[in-house]
Amino acid sequence: MIKDLDISDLRTITEVIKKTHSYDFTNYAMSSLKRRIVRVLENYKISVETLISRLQNQEGFIEEFLTEITVNVTEMFRDPSFWLALKKEVIPSILVNHENFKIWHAGCSSGEEVYSMAILLKEMGILDKVTLFASDIDPVILDRAKKGEYPLKNMELNEKNYIRFDGATSLKDYYTEKDGKAIMDKSLAQAVTFKKHDLVNGPAFTKVDLILCRNVMIYFNQKLQNDVLNKFHSSLFKYGYLAIGSKESLIWCDIVKKFILVNNEEKVYRKIKD
Amino acid sequence: MTRFKLEKKYKAVVIGGSAGSFQGMVKILESIKPDFPLPIITCLHRLKHVRHGFVEALSLKSNKKIIEPYDKESIKPGIVYIAPSNYHMSVELGNTISLSTEEMVNNSRPAIDITLCSSAHVYREKLVGILLSGANKDGGLGMKCISEKGGITVVQDPKDCVIDTMPKAALSMTNIDHVLKLDQIIDFLNELHAVCKN
Numbered sequence A: 001m002i003k004d005l006d007i008s009d010l011r012t013i014t015e016v017i018k019k020t021h022s023y024d025f026t027n028y029a030m031s032s033l034k035r036r037i038v039r040v041l042e043n044y045k046i047s048v049e050t051l052i053s054r055l056q057n058q059e060g061f062i063e064e065f066l067t068e069i070t071v072n073v074t075e076m077f078r079d080p081s082f083w084l085a086l087k088k089e090v091i092p093s094i095l096v097n098h099e100n101f102k103i104w105h106a107g108c109s110s111g112e113e114v115y116s117m118a119i120l121l122k123e124m125g126i127l128d129k130v131t132l133f134a135s136d137i138d139p140v141i142l143d144r145a146k147k148g149e150y151p152l153k154n155m156e157l158n159e160k161n162y163i164r165f166d167g168a169t170s171l172k173d174y175y176t177e178k179d180g181k182a183i184m185d186k187s188l189a190q191a192v193t194f195k196k197h198d199l200v201n202g203p204a205f206t207k208v209d210l211i212l213c214r215n216v217m218i219y220f221n222q223k224l225q226n227d228v229l230n231k232f233h234s235s236l237f238k239y240g241y242l243a244i245g246s247k248e249s250l251i252w253c254d255i256v257k258k259f260i261l262v263n264n265e266e267k268v269y270r271k272i273k274d
Numbered sequence B: 001m002t003r004f005k006l007e008k009k010y011k012a013v014v015i016g017g018s019a020g021s022f023q024g025m026v027k028i029l030e031s032i033k034p035d036f037p038l039p040i041i042t043c044l045h046r047l048k049h050v051r052h053g054f055v056e057a058l059s060l061k062s063n064k065k066i067i068e069p070y071d072k073e074s075i076k077p078g079i080v081y082i083a084p085s086n087y088h089m090s091v092e093l094g095n096t097i098s099l100s101t102e103e104m105v106n107n108s109r110p111a112i113d114i115t116l117c118s119s120a121h122v123y124r125e126k127l128v129g130i131l132l133s134g135a136n137k138d139g140g141l142g143m144k145c146i147s148e149k150g151g152i153t154v155v156q157d158p159k160d161c162v163i164d165t166m167p168k169a170a171l172s173m174t175n176i177d178h179v180l181k182l183d184q185i186i187d188f189l190n191e192l193h194a195v196c197k198n
Ligand SMILES: C[S@@+](CC[C@H](N)C(=O)[O-])C[C@H]1O[C@@H](n2cnc3c(N)ncnc32)[C@H](O)[C@@H]1O
Pocket: A070, A071, A072, A073, A074, A075, A078, A106, A107, A108, A109, A110, A113, A135, A136, A137, A138, A141, A197, A198, A199, A200, A201, A213, A214, A215, A216, A219, B101
């Protein structure tokens, strides 16, 4: 964070992207977007003017830029108590009325969350009953999710989370080790459709029974959070569930009236009105 | 009561601390009065998986409202905001808090530099930055940001710190207005209270 970036520079950059490409970052939270763009300027050793000209003229640069500015940090079974609540409350409640159901991971990043879900469902004996969709705006990170290969050194933390989640065996039973990588069992991702999808500008998504959108909307301002919540509302069946990050809140969104908060600690909402 | 010659312009206090700062923080929170007129935005290094108990421990002896804010929560005078475990905490234009899970900075999440720099961008010369005891250099760059934007900078006197790496790093990186012992930091905040009230 050596360089500083004015708010006006930031606005110019987001406007240029909006005009030249299909992405709209104008309603992203300024503080983190600014840090991400400063990081690009530093890594590429370029000025704001050069950045703008590359965004306008250089073929393929927007994809690189997109990968750089999205925050992809994630873990398996992140917040183990949330995953426990899924296992003990949310999924059993869905199962009361539906033998088969659908889950959407919006902003799945490199897929750790998706594999966690598949493991949870497998341990509940219902993996073959569930259709999973996993989407992200960044195709590069989505490819990594599809591959399901993670640095072995990450598995220590993942295993710790899994133990806190009270998993049935050991995470080791779900991957093989090769060349310093953990390769997730292909059978876990069989029922997963990975799809590039932009929550801001993308089309409506198919209807599902459970949406996980954790640690994604924190990168949006309140207006955009409100817009995206509207989209989630229309992508959920009535009585479907929405899980957001444990430090996120939707109380300032208008449409939150059509949801009830069923687990305040883990921030699980349920749609109660169409 | 004008030892530090403070002006009325200040809008927020931001505090950073790491190893050895917890007791100091407890003492600060117990000493400032309930009607302290500015928000106090705090980033202390903490254990990643311990989500609970931190605010409770800080609140034991304090009569202030101390919270771990939600993302986009608005910033209000008199409230103490503590960066939640495993999230960076920033100040956003429009007086709200943003949380983020970006990569660790200085091996830390929450990182003090992020809270301090983002606060400096929003509050500029109206910001008071305080850095307490700590074992790494996090916070140094943040104090530099505050100083460059014209805010006032205070570090805990290295001789008064359990671990002095953090204040020393800040002192080597930028111009620090006041080097104070914990008791003097409390005097400083009381003077700030008197100057900035209503
Ligand atoms: C921090 S990760 C969250 C990963 C996971 N859900 C978790 O909680 O660990 C945030 C993800 O949101 C994605 N993202 C950001 N903006 C998006 C948008 N407009 N549409 C879809 N995904 C987006 C980023 O590419 C990134 O992979």
